[in-house]
Amino acid sequence: MxxxxxxxxxxxxxxxxxxxxxxxxxxxxxxxxxxxxxxxxxxxxxxxxxxxxxxxxxxxxxxxxxxxxxxxxxxxxxxxxxxxxxxxxxxxxxxxxxxxxxxxxxxxxxxxxxxxxxxxxxxxxxxxxxxxxxxxxxxxxxxxxxxxxxxxxxxxxxMPKSILEEKRQGRDLTKWSNLYKMKDELGVSISNLTYRLQEFGWISIPKGSRTIYRGSAEVKGQTQLFG
Ligand SMILES: [Zn+2]
Incomplete structure (x- = not known):
């Protein structure tokens, strides 16, 4: 052992x-x-x-x-x-x-x-x-x-999912100002928060970009493919 x-x-x-x-x-x-x-x-x-x-x-x-x-x-x-x-x-x-x-x-x-x-x-x-x-x-x-x-x-x-569900209420997650408020309320870093939110597919931020999109990258890809 x-x-x-x-x-x-x-x-x-x-x-x-x-x-x-x-x-x-x-x-x-x-x-x-x-x-x-x-x-x-x-x-x-x-x-x-x-x-x-x-x-x-x-x-x-x-x-x-x-x-x-x-x-x-x-x-x-x-x-x-x-x-x-x-x-x-x-x-x-x-x-x-x-x-x-x-x-x-x-x-x-x-x-x-x-x-x-x-x-x-x-x-x-x-x-x-x-x-x-x-x-x-x-x-x-x-x-x-x-x-x-x-x-x-x-x-x-x-950042348990239940707490994030609570914190996202009434907030547009595609706005950095809202994400910064959330990270302060949670006591985490902005990169930890955006990683977790992307993990749930709630937002996506393309690599090297500062633009936040709603939903997951996969879903957008599919939309483009079939849209
Ligand atoms: Zn380690």
Whole structure:
């Protein structure tokens, strides 16, 4: 057994379910009901995870955004991200919680002294894990998948569909001013918000463009094809 779970493919629905499940349990627990703008450290508290902001020097493979020390139930986040735009800290912490929930073998974490390092650009010790390399299409790898899963989890945790449904009421999502109001109310970054809204197919923003279209890109493509 290793402190890292063997790689597994999670469907989006299953990642969303894990995040919603935690939010639901928090709702049922006194003093833990989630509120928006979201405070991801409340989730860490709920899961009995410590969080410290610290200077983490880069190693020979590059910058390190955060580390999880599983046996100490501790998430250590590089304080260098404190100058990033609002919402970035919440997103980073939610991402690390995603790794904890999806990728850390929590039983093992209680017994083994080992440190798992999670870098943004390079993946340090993760890369040394002996799991087979799994390629899931162009430009994708097992590490990319793990990072994608953690980031998707973060989006689900910070922006549950039910809350977004509430926040979109009476708002024209093709106007940036409305999206900026929404991201402030949610406590997320504008890029996290637009990614999530596009995920639901509520809006689409073509790459390199600032124009927001209603509906998903696929639907528009089909309209063009058959229209
Ligand atoms: Zn990560």
């Amino acid at each position: 290793s402190i890292l779970k063997p790689y597994s493919f999670y469907r989006k629905e299953s990642i969303e379910h894990r995040a919603n499940d935690i939010l639901r349990q928090m709702h049922k627990t006194a003093n833990f009901a989630p509120k928006w703008p979201f405070d991801a450290s409340l989730v860490a508290d709920f899961l009995d995870l410590g969080v410290v902001w610290d200077y983490i020097p880069p190693d020979e493979e590059g910058a390190i955004a955060a580390r999880i020390l599983p046996t100490e139930r501790l998430i250590e986040i590089n304080e260098e991200i404190l100058d990033k735009p609002q919402g970035f800290q919440e997103s980073t912490l939610a991402h690390e919680i995603g790794h904890w929930v999806l990728h850390i073998n929590q039983d093992e974490a209680d017994g083994v002294v080992q440190q798992l390092e999670l870098d943004l650009g390079n993946y340090g010790k993760l890369r040394e894990s002996e799991e087979p390399f799994v390629c899931r299409g162009a430009g994708s790898s097992k590490i990319d998948s793990i990072e994608w899963q953690a980031q998707y989890f973060a989006g689900c945790l910070l």
